[in-house]
Amino acid sequence: MTLLFLKSILAPHRGRLMLLMAILLLESVITLSIPWVGGRLGGYFFGEGQQMGPVLLTVAILGLLAAGSVLRMVSNWLSGRTSETILAELRSQVFAQLQALPILWHQGEKRGSAIALISWDLVRLSDFATVTLVQLLPLLVTAGGACVMMLAIDPTLALLVPVLVPAFFILQKLIGRRLRGLGTRIQKQNAEVVAGTEEMLDLLPVIKSFHAERIEQARFDAEVSKLKDLTLKETRLYAFIDPAIQFVVSAATVVLLVLAGQSLRTGQLSASEAVSFLMYVALLVRPVSQLASVYGRVQTARGTLERLQDVMRETPENLEYSAEALQTAGEIAFDHVAFSYPGRTPALRKLTFRIGAGEIVALTGANGAGKSTAVGLLLGLYQPDSGRIILDGRDIADMELGALRRAIGYVPQSRYLRNATVRENIAFGMPDAPMEAIVKAARIAQAHDFVSALPEGYETIVGDKGVKLSGGQQQRISLARALLKNPPILILDEATSMYDLEGEAEFVAECRAALAGRTVILITHRPASLEIADRILVLENGTIRSDAVLKGMQT
Numbered sequence: 001m002t003l004l005f006l007k008s009i010l011a012p013h014r015g016r017l018m019l020l021m022a023i024l025l026l027e028s029v030i031t032l033s034i035p036w037v038g039g040r041l042g043g044y045f046f047g048e049g050q051q052m053g054p055v056l057l058t059v060a061i062l063g064l065l066a067a068g069s070v071l072r073m074v075s076n077w078l079s080g081r082t083s084e085t086i087l088a089e090l091r092s093q094v095f096a097q098l099q100a101l102p103i104l105w106h107q108g109e110k111r112g113s114a115i116a117l118i119s120w121d122l123v124r125l126s127d128f129a130t131v132t133l134v135q136l137l138p139l140l141v142t143a144g145g146a147c148v149m150m151l152a153i154d155p156t157l158a159l160l161v162p163v164l165v166p167a168f169f170i171l172q173k174l175i176g177r178r179l180r181g182l183g184t185r186i187q188k189q190n191a192e193v194v195a196g197t198e199e200m201l202d203l204l205p206v207i208k209s210f211h212a213e214r215i216e217q218a219r220f221d222a223e224v225s226k227l228k229d230l231t232l233k234e235t236r237l238y239a240f241i242d243p244a245i246q247f248v249v250s251a252a253t254v255v256l257l258v259l260a261g262q263s264l265r266t267g268q269l270s271a272s273e274a275v276s277f278l279m280y281v282a283l284l285v286r287p288v289s290q291l292a293s294v295y296g297r298v299q300t301a302r303g304t305l306e307r308l309q310d311v312m313r314e315t316p317e318n319l320e321y322s323a324e325a326l327q328t329a330g331e332i333a334f335d336h337v338a339f340s341y342p343g344r345t346p347a348l349r350k351l352t353f354r355i356g357a358g359e360i361v362a363l364t365g366a367n368g369a370g371k372s373t374a375v376g377l378l379l380g381l382y383q384p385d386s387g388r389i390i391l392d393g394r395d396i397a398d399m400e401l402g403a404l405r406r407a408i409g410y411v412p413q414s415r416y417l418r419n420a421t422v423r424e425n426i427a428f429g430m431p432d433a434p435m436e437a438i439v440k441a442a443r444i445a446q447a448h449d450f451v452s453a454l455p456e457g458y459e460t461i462v463g464d465k466g467v468k469l470s471g472g473q474q475q476r477i478s479l480a481r482a483l484l485k486n487p488p489i490l491i492l493d494e495a496t497s498m499y500d501l502e503g504e505a506e507f508v509a510e511c512r513a514a515l516a517g518r519t520v521i522l523i524t525h526r527p528a529s530l531e532i533a534d535r536i537l538v539l540e541n542g543t544i545r546s547d548a549v550l551k552g553m554q555t
């Protein structure tokens with residue numbers, strides 16, 4: 001299962017990986033030929049007659065070594081390049097998938113795990129593919145080739161094989177069993193550490209004001225300590241693998257040395273064969289040790305692959321849309337809509353109301369009454385458990401999600417600003433918006449005056465999440481952003497809750513003209529904002545408590 005998934009990830013890079021493997025295989029063949037030539041040279045010094053003279057043999061060895069080095073340079077470069085390409089592609093795919101996954105999926109996820117996946121886990125995975133996986137066959141060829149050559153030189157070596165192979169296998173099994181699962185646990189714990197850091201940065205003003213640094217530090221240190229313990233477990237295993245394998249291989253080397261010495265003494269082996277044999281023994285040590293760590297790395301990579309697979313196999317939202325689908329008059333109807341968040345009591349209960357095209361409706365009610373949830377359903381962020389939401393006579397479930405969202409301008413309760421200029425924040429999702437339109441939207445949202453007074457006006461950087469602006473200023477920019485989109489439907493979720501009274505009054509005064517011809521849902525508790533509305537819908541406990549038409553307002 002994981003193997004198939006790995007295959008699908010690597011499929012686009014098969015050509016490069018194959019080329020890399022071919023170069024490594026060639027390098028293995030060259031490596032394998034060196035002891036053979038070395039044997040001839042050694043034999044010469046022991047007085048054996050050789051077809052080639054010592055100079056030629058030395059040149060041949062140097063030539064082979066140089067060719068090996070050149071191949072290694074090429075393979076290093078190609079492996080690095082392929083690794084970076086795979087990493088960039090995987091990061092892009094995971095980012096796209098994370099953006100397309102429903103909000104509810106993200107809410108069910110551990111904080112920080114997505115960041116850990118993109119920043120850390122994927123690096124391990126691309127390294128695994130381009131180093132560990134690609135090296136596997138060349139390593140086997142080098143190790144196997146050395147064994148075959150040794151067997152050809154001295155078949156008594158065959159006696160060792162039944163002893164060594166099971167020993168190696170048992171060692172691998174023992175370690176592999178322990179490493180399995182450890183990779184996944186390390187990956188999860190790493191996500192906790194990332195999440196802790198992220199949360200601390202988010203909460204820093206609160207942490208400082210509550211003087212909670214020590215408590216937060218202790219909480220973070222506990223997570224780091226857990227990660228350290230897990231990583232140490234892994235390090236201990238790797239620390240054990242290498243020397244253990246080295247010991248097995250060295251012990252075998254000693255036995256082989258004795259066998260070779262014995263054979264040389266009895267004349268079964270010629271001097272050149274003995275030298276070649278010893279060089280093959282020496283050659284065997286590195287690939288066998290590396291093969292041992294390949295096994296460990298496979299086990300840890302499995303954890304990362306499973307995590308990646310979990311994310312990638314989730315069904316993303318379909319955000320494709322055609323331009324024509326954007327046309328809407330803006331008549332909205334909720335028809336017996338029910339919805340519960342996972343594991344919670346119903347947030348909406350048979351919610352039924354209608355908003356005419358071009359109407360301005362205030363949605364009000366106590367905290368937790370379900371106002372934001374209703375809006376979330378209209379935006380297609382969540383799907384109703386039962387009932388229908390109808391836009392211009394069509395169930396939104398049958399509409400293209402992208403088209404639906406393009407038709408709605410939404411100012412959420414939280415102010416989502418990015419660390420960019422005021423202009424870029426207002427032109428969010430519309431990077432080519434003309435400056436006049438940006439200024440016009442800012443004027444209606446009562447943002448223009450304060451923005452103009454900023455040191456660099458519309459080019460002023462607002463800081464992370466808009467931290468260099470006041471709450472009300474951030475809110476004005478969020479509102480300007482939604483107005484710039486010029487959507488047929490506008491949803492303002494407490495969009496003016498942080499406006500000062502004057503700013504709100506000015507917005508309200510300009511609002512009627514600015515919002516004319518649009519369907520507007522205002523979620524608000526503020527009397528001034530309620531004044532803009534043609535109708536007030538009061539929500540209580542997930543359903544409509546009252547639906548009042550404000551006659552005086554209908555002009």
Ligand SMILES: Nc1ncnc2c1ncn2[C@@H]1O[C@H](COP(=O)(O)OP(=O)(O)OP(=O)(O)O)[C@@H](O)[C@H]1O
Pocket residue numbers: 107341342344347365366367368369370371372373374
């Ligand atoms: N992501 C969520 N997961 C689980 N429950 C949620 C989630 N968001 C809201 N709820 C619950 O759903 C109910 C409705 O919440 P909602 O945010 O829609 O209320 P609201 O009317 O917008 O409140 P407020 O005036 O405080 O903004 C509440 O009981 C709330 O606890």
